[in-house]
Amino acid sequence: MKYPLTIAAIALAALMPPAEAAALRESGDPLASARWSEMQKAFLAGAPVLFDPRVKVIAPSTAENPMQVPVTVDATALPGVVEVVVFADFNPIIQVLRFFPESAPAFLGFRVKLQQSTPVRAAARTADGVWHVGGTWVNTVGGGCTAPSAAGGSKEWQQRLNEVSGRQWSEGPNAGRVRLRIVHPMDTGLVAGTPAFFLEEINFADAAGQRLMRVQTYEPVSENPVFTLNRGVADGALEASGRDNNGNAFKTRIAQ
Amino acid sequence: MKRLIGWLLGTGASLRRRGRLLSTNGVGAGAGAGFEFKFKFTLTPFAPSSAQRVSKCLALFALSLGTAHAADFDYRLTARPIAENVYAFIGKTEDFDTVNGGNIVNTAFIVAAQGVIVIDSGPSLRYGQQMRRAIAAITAKPVALVINTHHHPDHFLGNQAFADVPIAALAETRNGIAADGNAFAENLFRMSGDWMKGTEVQAPTQTLSAGRLDVAGRRLRLVALDGHTGADLVIVDETSGVVFAGDLVFNGRAPTTPHADVAHWLKALDQLDALTREAGFKLLLPGHGAPTGDAAPIRQTRAWLSWLSAAMRDAAKAGLDMNEVLARPLPPEFASLPVAASEYRRSVGHLFPAAEQEALGAKP
Secondary structure (H helix, E strand, C coil): CCCHHHHHHHHHHHHCHHHHHCECCCCCCCCCCCCCCHHHHHHHCCCEEEEECCEEECCCCCCCCCEEEEEEEECCCCCCCEEEEEEEEECCEEEEEEECCEEEECCEEEEECCCEEEEEEEEEEECCEEEEEEEEHHHHHHHHCCCCCCCHHCHHHHHHCCEEEEEEEEECCCCCCEEEEEECCCCCCCEEEECCCCCEEEEECCCCCCEEEEEEEECCCCCCCCCEEEECCCCCCEEEEEECCCCEEEEEEECC | CCHHHHHCCCCCHHHHHHCCCCCCCCCCCCCCCHHHHHHHHCCCCCHHHHHHHHHHHHHHHHHHHHHHCCCCCCCCCCCCEEECEEECCCCCCCCCCCCCCCCCCEEEEEEEECCCEEEECCHHHHHHHHHHHHHHHHCCEEEEEEEEECCCCHHHCCCCHHCCCCCCEEEEHHHHHHHHHHHHHHHHHHHHHHCCCCCCCCCCEEEECEEEECCCCCCEEEECCCCCCEEEEEEECCCEEEEEEEEEEECCCCCCCCCCHHHHHHHHHHHHHHHHHHCCEEEEEEEECCCCCCCHHHHHHHHHHHHHHHHHHHHHHCCCCCHHHCCCCHHHHHCCCCHHHHHHHHHHHHHHHHHHHHCCCCCC
């Protein structure tokens, strides 16, 4: 696979702005993480990999609250993304989420729990089977995954589990944007006596029932998760549905 | 990795104390670029030999820096007279670090007829001890009472140096210290390093409530407000005309918001404003920044909070994601305020989720 990719990389570079083209590389983790080779084996096994500045991972360099670290993945500059996997090399639970953009742009905002300073990466697979990898370091003081959720103390979530609130924006600079919040403790299972309890799947579909995006979520996604999507165009109501690892399902309609 | 961080902070104590950081901590990560630099080097657990070498070099470097500034761990506290028989120790308008040792706060004392009334005790045991020595250099009278204005660590972690005298606070402040005190202390060990050595939480021993308080032959008026935290005590010394505002007022420094209820805080500022219009008013001592003879810092604090809460609301209504809110530039009128950029980023973490919830139509 090495040789054809090199040709592909050269071809890609010719189409990109010089600064971005210079940042394209096939080896040598730009984030210099000691765990990169393991990450590659675990998540991208056997497939060609390209470190690609078109896959943007936006997160604060220092996390104020390790329980709620905002992460925005924007791979919209890269055409033909079929799957994006997000992971954090040094988190006790490494895989954060996967999303399949289908008919929505490859853009997703969410928040994560981080236990210690770590690269946060997004690998976007294009239809040709190449993983395009982007990422950033987040420094944090820890406790994100092994500290109890705030809800765990209040128990309020028991009455409000899977309660969804959301909104679509049809005008202004964020026209076509969807934001969604789901009440869920997202327990990691790393707190003594509290088993893992987290949302596993969220689907977004348009009014005609066509799927816009599928999201597989894992334990590190923050409590009461908030997601930001860009539909690109404001196009009628949206249906969000999903379930957690205990089979609790939700389904909701977000009006235009 | 923990060991390496311990070296870099030049402290074994910080290592022992460094536990999980609760999301409710008053002061979060944010010691600045130098801090990030250190972390990147410590995070190479699979190359221990080179990582340790690098870290040793860094530790030596940090130590040599430390000698210049802080090897004696002396805060160089000077009691500044702000009114007759009233003194303040004015801290820097900075964030906690290993150079200032946490001396970023104002504390004060009143020399009353029969003893000394101490208002807030600073960020560490060392600060409390040095403060007590500085008080003794001014007066031979014994300390009669220590008051903690609220439950943030820079205002009560010096209590240990006053363990032999009554320490008083509002009930909600006592609860806050009991619940969060240890986590706060752990966080300050991380941010201020060895300046914190030996510091443990000494909780207040008495409960205050609003109204008149006669202590050591002095009549004080206690005004129980909230908004910066769940309980913020304002002390009016009618004899001198000094209003001790605690952290409801910041002067020349961006306010901190980890436990803020901005609507309550704005109401509290209105009440403080009224206190400065009373006939006997002479001086306002903010929790951070220089004392003033007018209400200017109240207006400054109000302007920041009003802008901040409107900015969070507008951003949530416009559909912004938290990273987009963090990336917004500060308006020119606030951009030059000390620590404005870092406090804004923290405040987004504290305040944006609620604004977002409201914009999404979620129940609070």
